[in-house]
Amino acid sequence: MTQPGDVQDPPQAAEGGSDLVLQGVTKRFGDFVAVDDLDLTVPQGAFFALLGPSGCGKTTTLRMVAGLEVPTVGTIHIGGQDISHLKPYKRPVNTVFQSYALFPHLTIFENVAFGLRRQKKSDVERQVDEMLELVELTPMASRKPGQLSGGQQQRVALARALINRPQVLLLDEPLGALDLKLRRQMQIELKRIQTEVGITFVHVTHDQEEAMTMADTVAVMNAGIIEQMGAPKELYEHPRTTFAANFLGQSNLVRGTVGGGDGSNVTIDAHGARLVCPRDRAPAGISEVWVGIRPEKVFLAGAGTETADGSNLMRGGVVTDVSFIGVSTQYLTRLPWGQELMIFEQNSGARESFRVGDPVDLHWLPEHTFLLDAAQDASAGVEIEGED
Amino acid sequence: MAHVAPPAGAPASGDAARKRGLVGYLLLAPAGLWLSLFFIVPMISLISTSLYDPSGSLETGYQMTGHVQNYATVLQEYDSQLLRSFLYAGLATFFCMLLGFPLAYAIAFKAGKWKNLLLVAVIAPFFTSFLIRTLAWQLILSDQGWVTQTFNALYLTDLFAALGLTEQGSLLYSPLAVVTGLTYNFLPFMVLPLYASLEKIDPRLHEAGADLYASPFTTFRKVTLPLALPGLVAGTLLTFIPAAGDFINAQLLGNTQTTMIGTVIQKLFDGGSYPEASALSVVLMVIIVVLVLFYIRRAGTEDLV
Numbered sequence A: 001m002t003q004p005g006d007v008q009d010p011p012q013a014a015e016g017g018s019d020l021v022l023q024g025v026t027k028r029f030g031d032f033v034a035v036d037d038l039d040l041t042v043p044q045g046a047f048f049a050l051l052g053p054s055g056c057g058k059t060t061t062l063r064m065v066a067g068l069e070v071p072t073v074g075t076i077h078i079g080g081q082d083i084s085h086l087k088p089y090k091r092p093v094n095t096v097f098q099s100y101a102l103f104p105h106l107t108i109f110e111n112v113a114f115g116l117r118r119q120k121k122s123d124v125e126r127q128v129d130e131m132l133e134l135v136e137l138t139p140m141a142s143r144k145p146g147q148l149s150g151g152q153q154q155r156v157a158l159a160r161a162l163i164n165r166p167q168v169l170l171l172d173e174p175l176g177a178l179d180l181k182l183r184r185q186m187q188i189e190l191k192r193i194q195t196e197v198g199i200t201f202v203h204v205t206h207d208q209e210e211a212m213t214m215a216d217t218v219a220v221m222n223a224g225i226i227e228q229m230g231a232p233k234e235l236y237e238h239p240r241t242t243f244a245a246n247f248l249g250q251s252n253l254v255r256g257t258v259g260g261g262d263g264s265n266v267t268i269d270a271h272g273a274r275l276v277c278p279r280d281r282a283p284a285g286i287s288e289v290w291v292g293i294r295p296e297k298v299f300l301a302g303a304g305t306e307t308a309d310g311s312n313l314m315r316g317g318v319v320t321d322v323s324f325i326g327v328s329t330q331y332l333t334r335l336p337w338g339q340e341l342m343i344f345e346q347n348s349g350a351r352e353s354f355r356v357g358d359p360v361d362l363h364w365l366p367e368h369t370f371l372l373d374a375a376q377d378a379s380a381g382v383e384i385e386g387e388d
Numbered sequence B: 001m002a003h004v005a006p007p008a009g010a011p012a013s014g015d016a017a018r019k020r021g022l023v024g025y026l027l028l029a030p031a032g033l034w035l036s037l038f039f040i041v042p043m044i045s046l047i048s049t050s051l052y053d054p055s056g057s058l059e060t061g062y063q064m065t066g067h068v069q070n071y072a073t074v075l076q077e078y079d080s081q082l083l084r085s086f087l088y089a090g091l092a093t094f095f096c097m098l099l100g101f102p103l104a105y106a107i108a109f110k111a112g113k114w115k116n117l118l119l120v121a122v123i124a125p126f127f128t129s130f131l132i133r134t135l136a137w138q139l140i141l142s143d144q145g146w147v148t149q150t151f152n153a154l155y156l157t158d159l160f161a162a163l164g165l166t167e168q169g170s171l172l173y174s175p176l177a178v179v180t181g182l183t184y185n186f187l188p189f190m191v192l193p194l195y196a197s198l199e200k201i202d203p204r205l206h207e208a209g210a211d212l213y214a215s216p217f218t219t220f221r222k223v224t225l226p227l228a229l230p231g232l233v234a235g236t237l238l239t240f241i242p243a244a245g246d247f248i249n250a251q252l253l254g255n256t257q258t259t260m261i262g263t264v265i266q267k268l269f270d271g272g273s274y275p276e277a278s279a280l281s282v283v284l285m286v287i288i289v290v291l292v293l294f295y296i297r298r299a300g301t302e303d304l305v
Ligand SMILES: Nc1ncnc2c1ncn2[C@@H]1O[C@H](COP(=O)(O)OP(=O)(O)OP(=O)(O)O)[C@@H](O)[C@H]1O
Pocket: A029, A032, A034, A052, A053, A054, A055, A056, A057, A058, A059, A060, A061, A098, A206
């Protein structure tokens, strides 16, 4: 379901640079397909995030790029060179492992120096000192990995890979073990380092916020395929699959039928309500659809209130739940056909507040509406409470 | 041991600490008793026997004369056997390492579901007696056996004979046979500690090595080998020490020119020359202890002892 048009140039267009290009990559373990016919182009110097639920094939994808796993089918190129069958130690790629994999018998200093020493680089001492400075581990230089906390070990893993200045740095949930404060700090630090050294980063994460704040391009992966790929804002504002709509933030999906329209808009009949959606936000040639709208884009109004002309309007809602969050209030509203929709209202003081049982109307701007193929599962990618 | 001071007004906890100390001593008691009965007492007896006047005999009794010359005598008399023992033991240890490392490595990393079966196979020889297994080598290496015949056909026996490892046309009763026997008998003592060390190594470390520009050989040298070192040191000690004092292999597979120190000691005891036998035992022990200390110092594995 990758949308070829919405990301980067096709592989051939990239001349010179060291773009990472995966073409038709499939990985099977026995009968199990871990990665399914993946096409991916990561431009040189990009910060690329691979986002997806546990077990969707993120680590497997990285391992194939690193050379630790051989693709069953497909090719991997860096800067035009086919590296699909190159030994891992000959690839211009380094990995920050999900499990760190630090060398327990070497000091932190020697762990970080390992790659440089293998490449017979000069000036190892100075570079390692600088790198340890960067990850704030200078006082730990002579310790062994076993004497560090999880977060410190993670920073060693990062330093050990980064110091080699590879063409592509693979990061497998490198911040997973850090507490929130250090995590934010390292996110900024990582982003800064990436901009500074211009290395291509492929960053795997569970954390959608992390993916969106750090990456230029986010790929949402599910069950071995990339559901959608694009700039964070584009991905959030216009999800193209139900999985992307639900996994990245939350979405209300209402069943509807496309009933016509003009050059720039389509009209939809959804449970009797006549809704409008820009044509470029609707899949072509599909009449049975999910009408999607983000909860924070919906406004609540007392039943029967006049709303601005041209707004999408759904009448007959009843508030069933109100939770006050601080910056916003989250409402659950039941509509006449029994479906409950979610609405986030900013607590700006300008909005009327409602209580459970109040009759309400829902309205939102047509340009915030998106349409998805109704053949897709509306609950795909919904995060179970407490997970992540 | 960090002791937490018992809170004031809680005398009971002081009692508890004393009780815990008592439990420790009680747990130590059986082993302590065992050691003092079967190690310290015989040790004292061995050392004092080594200082008896050698002119005595079992029938007439020995006199404690502080006869230090016993040591000079045995060192002069049996220096070549001593040297040979350490040479053979060293060779056997070396071959055990050569054979044992790949085996342990394969069991730890490549065996998959065959792992347990292979481990049992390594231990299986212990199900029969050491003596019988060594006797079996007499059959294997006998002049009519297919091993010797094959080696003959390949002119290998001529080569060995030319090198002074065997007699012309046969394999048995030679230095080669003794070292082979020692290597065979002590191989499991090399493989098992090595396996234990290797098995603990996270295979992802090999991947990390590969990711950081180390070829498989460099990864082995820089990651696997240092992490396997404790097992290697333990294995060499467990092989070298008993091999140096062994007398079965030299006796069953060797000739008069391959006598090892264990054989000499055993013969001396048999012949009733207790003071010399004891002195030689003490010498052997001291040399081994010195060698081991030196070796451990060099191998730099503080965490081994
Ligand atoms: N060596 C293997 N043999 C068999 N199946 C495997 C192997 N490695 C991975 N898998 C399977 O492939 C799927 C993808 O695994 P992968 O490690 O890529 O997931 P992931 O997206 O990184 O998940 P997580 O976020 O939990 O790390 C999983 O279902 C996993 O069980």
